[in-house]
Amino acid sequence: MTVLSLDRVTYRYPGSDAPAIEDVTLDIGPGELVVLAGGSGSGKSTLLRAANGLVPHFHGGMFSGRATVAGLDTRDHGPGALAAAVGTLFQDPETQVVMGTVRAELALPLENQGAAPAAVARAIEEAALALGIAHLLDRPTAELSGGELQRVALGAALAGRPKLILLDEPTSQLDPVAGDELIALLRRLNEDLDAAIVIAEHRLERCLGFADRAIAMRGGRVVCDAAPADFLAWACESAPELSTPGGRLLAGLGIEPVAGVKAARAALRSRGMLPEAGERGAMHTRRRTPGAEPAIRFDRVWHEIDRGPAVLRGVSLTVGAGERVALMGRNGAGKSTLLRHAAGLMQPTRGKVRTAGRVALLLQNPSDYLVHEHVRQEASAGALATVGLGDPALRERHPRDLSGGEKQRLALAVVLDGAAGTNYQIAVVCLDEPTRGMDRRRKDELAALVCELDAAVIVATHDPEFVAAFAQRVILLADGAPIADGSPHEVLAGGTYFATETARILGGADGVLLPAEGVALVGRSIAPEAEVSA
Amino acid sequence: MTYRRRASPLHAARASVGCAYCAALALATLLLSAPVALGAVVVSIAGAAIGAGVSREIRRAALLALPLGLLVMAVNMVVAQGGLTVIARLGDVPVFGQTDVTLEATVYGAVLGLRAIALILCGALYTAAVDPDEVLALFRRFSFHSALTATLATRMVPVLARDARRLAEAQRCRPGPPPSRARLMRATTSGVLDRALDVAAALEVRGYGAARRPAAGRRVRRPWSRHDLAFAASAAAIVGLAVAARVANLLPFQSNPSLRAPVGVGGAAAAAAFLACALLPFADRRGIER
Numbered sequence: 001m002t003v004l005s006l007d008r009v010t011y012r013y014p015g016s017d018a019p020a021i022e023d024v025t026l027d028i029g030p031g032e033l034v035v036l037a038g039g040s041g042s043g044k045s046t047l048l049r050a051a052n053g054l055v056p057h058f059h060g061g062m063f064s065g066r067a068t069v070a071g072l073d074t075r076d077h078g079p080g081a082l083a084a085a086v087g088t089l090f091q092d093p094e095t096q097v098v099m100g101t102v103r104a105e106l107a108l109p110l111e112n113q114g115a116a117p118a119a120v121a122r123a124i125e126e127a128a129l130a131l132g133i134a135h136l137l138d139r140p141t142a143e144l145s146g147g148e149l150q151r152v153a154l155g156a157a158l159a160g161r162p163k164l165i166l167l168d169e170p171t172s173q174l175d176p177v178a179g180d181e182l183i184a185l186l187r188r189l190n191e192d193l194d195a196a197i198v199i200a201e202h203r204l205e206r207c208l209g210f211a212d213r214a215i216a217m218r219g220g221r222v223v224c225d226a227a228p229a230d231f232l233a234w235a236c237e238s239a240p241e242l243s244t245p246g247g248r249l250l251a252g253l254g255i256e257p258v259a260g261v262k263a264a265r266a267a268l269r270s271r272g273m274l275p276e277a278g279e280r281g282a283m284h285t286r287r288r289t290p291g292a293e294p295a296i297r298f299d300r301v302w303h304e305i306d307r308g309p310a311v312l313r314g315v316s317l318t319v320g321a322g323e324r325v326a327l328m329g330r331n332g333a334g335k336s337t338l339l340r341h342a343a344g345l346m347q348p349t350r351g352k353v354r355t356a357g358r359v360a361l362l363l364q365n366p367s368d369y370l371v372h373e374h375v376r377q378e379a380s381a382g383a384l385a386t387v388g389l390g391d392p393a394l395r396e397r398h399p400r401d402l403s404g405g406e407k408q409r410l411a412l413a414v415v416l417d418g419a420a421g422t423n424y425q426i427a428v429v430c431l432d433e434p435t436r437g438m439d440r441r442r443k444d445e446l447a448a449l450v451c452e453l454d455a456a457v458i459v460a461t462h463d464p465e466f467v468a469a470f471a472q473r474v475i476l477l478a479d480g481a482p483i484a485d486g487s488p489h490e491v492l493a494g495g496t497y498f499a500t501e502t503a504r505i506l507g508g509a510d511g512v513l514l515p516a517e518g519v520a521l522v523g524r525s526i527a528p529e530a531e532v533s534a
Numbered sequence: 535m536t537y538r539r540r541a542s543p544l545h546a547a548r549a550s551v552g553c554a555y556c557a558a559l560a561l562a563t564l565l566l567s568a569p570v571a572l573g574a575v576v577v578s579i580a581g582a583a584i585g586a587g588v589s590r591e592i593r594r595a596a597l598l599a600l601p602l603g604l605l606v607m608a609v610n611m612v613v614a615q616g617g618l619t620v621i622a623r624l625g626d627v628p629v630f631g632q633t634d635v636t637l638e639a640t641v642y643g644a645v646l647g648l649r650a651i652a653l654i655l656c657g658a659l660y661t662a663a664v665d666p667d668e669v670l671a672l673f674r675r676f677s678f679h680s681a682l683t684a685t686l687a688t689r690m691v692p693v694l695a696r697d698a699r700r701l702a703e704a705q706r707c708r709p710g711p712p713p714s715r716a717r718l719m720r721a722t723t724s725g726v727l728d729r730a731l732d733v734a735a736a737l738e739v740r741g742y743g744a745a746r747r748p749a750a751g752r753r754v755r756r757p758w759s760r761h762d763l764a765f766a767a768s769a770a771a772i773v774g775l776a777v778a779a780r781v782a783n784l785l786p787f788q789s790n791p792s793l794r795a796p797v798g799v800g801g802a803a804a805a806a807a808f809l810a811c812a813l814l815p816f817a818d819r820r821g822i823e824r
Binding site: 058087 | 536537538539665666667671674678682685686688689692693700701703704705706707708709710713717718720721724725729732733734735736737738739740741742743744
């Protein structure tokens with residue numbers, strides 16, 4: 001008995017020469033929780049769209065093979081007919097919540113199925129209680145946060161009690177707290193309901209720990225289909241970009257990788273390799289090295305909204321020339337507002353911002369910067385070369401046809417481009433949530449690019465792994481004011497939400513953040529014992 | 535301006551009743567022309583806005599409506615040539631010819647302007663205090679897809695407004711001269727089309743393509759609350775009073791050839807009764823939170 005069965009499915013989007021998915025065969029049983037892994041463009045989203053009937057009914061194109069969902073062949077049944085059996089959650093919460101109030105949103109799929117009003121009312125109550133959104137039922141959807149909207153969209157996907165739930169990077173647009181809450185909710189729903197869940201996700205460390213199975217895709221093909229631990233072992237060997245930090249740490253120590261922080265810690269403890277929590281040594285290799293001159297100085301900066309809250313509360317900060325700083329903090333802490341003040345998009349209601357030159361600001365959505373027909377028209381050749389887009393063929397392409405990572409680089413080139421005819425140097429480059437929805441390879445590329453810039457860099461981000469890869473200094477904001485300011489090892493190692501997976505596994509020992517550092521630390525700590533036993 | 539559920543008697547009433555209440559106020563605006571009567575309507579709307587907790591929204595709408603009201607008055611002053619009391623001679627104006635501004639035309643223009651403002655405020659009260667999803671659910675029985683399209687359009691307005699703000703901010707971050715308006719328009723249109731595709735896909739997976747009429751099961755009857763009854767009675771009384779005042783000519787108004795707008799005891803009582811009928815439902819504030 002399978003809920004989803006794909007038999008040699010190959011699909012090509014209209015106007016495309018290469019298939020988006022090729023010869024995919026897999027079966028998913030009732031109640032299974034499956035993680036779909038793969039880089040951007042590997043075919044994860046297309047596979048999910050083939051499972052809910054959007055491929056080929058909505059997108060068109062060439063489809064071959066056979067896809068069956070709860071016994072319904074997708075060639076004969078479109079997404080509307082499959083909606084009773086399949087619930088789908090996409091990335092962007094804004095465009096998948098279509099009604100004005102939460103109650104109306106939850107009612108929509110059932111009303112579309114022609115359910116009787118009593119059944120609709122009951123399903124709304126049950127979905128709201130299951131997702132903890134009963135208090136939101138009469139709230140306008142326009143007023144909800146991203147996390148709340150995503151819960152509502154999940155409620156709408158669940159309201160008809162589907163047998164299969166498909167989630168396409170559901171946490172990519174959410175902050176880590178909202179993302180973790182959504183994943184925990186899915187875990188509970190998977191236990192309570194008998195629905196199979198297929199979740200495509202870049203941050204595998206979030207969900208691999210409680211998955212039954214992981215499927216990896218590359219170039220539209222399934223390249224691994226295994227239990228999470230076996231998948232990690234395969235990834236460490238054959239696809240390092242898909243392995244989790246915990247997996248890399250264990251593999252580096254010669255231990256069979258396991259999924260999840262708890263299991264990884266247990267594996268280390270059982271071998272006597274878990275360092276004492278809070279243990280301090282000589283690991284702080286990336287000490288802050290501020291430049292001689294300040295690139296930007298915030299002097300008691302306040303931002304108070306008329307008839308609203310104070311978003312920034314007397315922020316005083318100095319960032320040195322060439323310094324790489326990460327701004328972290330929960331949503332609403334003031335990170336984006338601080339960057340807008342740095343770039344002059346907002347003016348402080350009190351206090352001053354002084355800069356040593358121009359401030360380039362890249363906001364969250366790179367597509368907003370791209371308005372021309374060709375890449376070469378967006379920025380000068382020099383700026384394009386700086387961000388690695390110097391390829392002549394690429395310069396002739398339309399900006400909207402670029403991949404997500406290329407768009408990000410192009411937008412960065414746009415803001416880095418000097419004003420024509422001036423020598424006004426860029427003193428600071430500010431990036432607001434640049435890694436949202438990016439796979440690990442793109443994050444690594446961006447971190448490398450950021451490290452090559454001469455200007456000071458300030459990045460507002462929720463992503464501790466990215467911070468560990470590029471930052472020399474981390475400032476933690478809460479309620480509009482800095483509450484911690486230090487090296488990444490000092491700020492990130494001891495926490496939970498603002499800590500890397502390696503730091504969580506090792507309990508913050510020695511301020512270790514990255515798997516390689518963890519391997520070195522454990523190696524050092526067990527070496528003396530080895531000598532003693534010898 | 536968007537609907538937001540607030541703790542108020544009008545918000546607590548069902549949408550059909552809220553619609554009827556706002557429609558009754560609008561009908562009274564159209565039926566009555568005496569300044570006292572229109573003043574009573576405007577005061578009623580202002581009182582209703584305060585009672586419903588949407589006074590800020592109505593004040594904003596009034597600020598937008600005021601220039602329109604003044605424009606209506608100004609046009610009538612110049613165009614209407616009736617009336618005996620000349621207050622200004624503009625001489626020979628191109629297109630209009632010999633133009634005199636009379637007191638009667640000015641007052642009539644002011645009444646028309648006040649009526650336009652009152653109608654806009656009725657619309658604003660409806661927008662701020664009546665749940666659009668519930669209203670559209672009423673229409674869904676007749677045309678499901680049209681109602682859903684209307685809901686979607688309402689929902690997308692704030693989303694697209696946010697997109698536009700984001701795009702404007704991003705353009706401010708570009709060094710050098712800003713791109714031309716045509717380029718920005720093209721970029722905006724592309725963004726809107728992307729949004730439209732995403733929304734269409736979301737609707738498809740919610741079963742929109744296979745939407746059927748609701749099953750003929752037993753409807754869940756929502757019992758009539760005290761607020762449903764109060765506002766329904768209020769709407770009926772407002773319409774009744776307006777019709778009675780019009781038929782019995784309780785509040786006469788004449789602007790040509792000379793001004794005449796006497797307010798007798800009957801007229802004053804009608805205006806007072808109108809205010810009472812419109813505002814009394816707000817006095818009962820039990821069970822207004824949901």
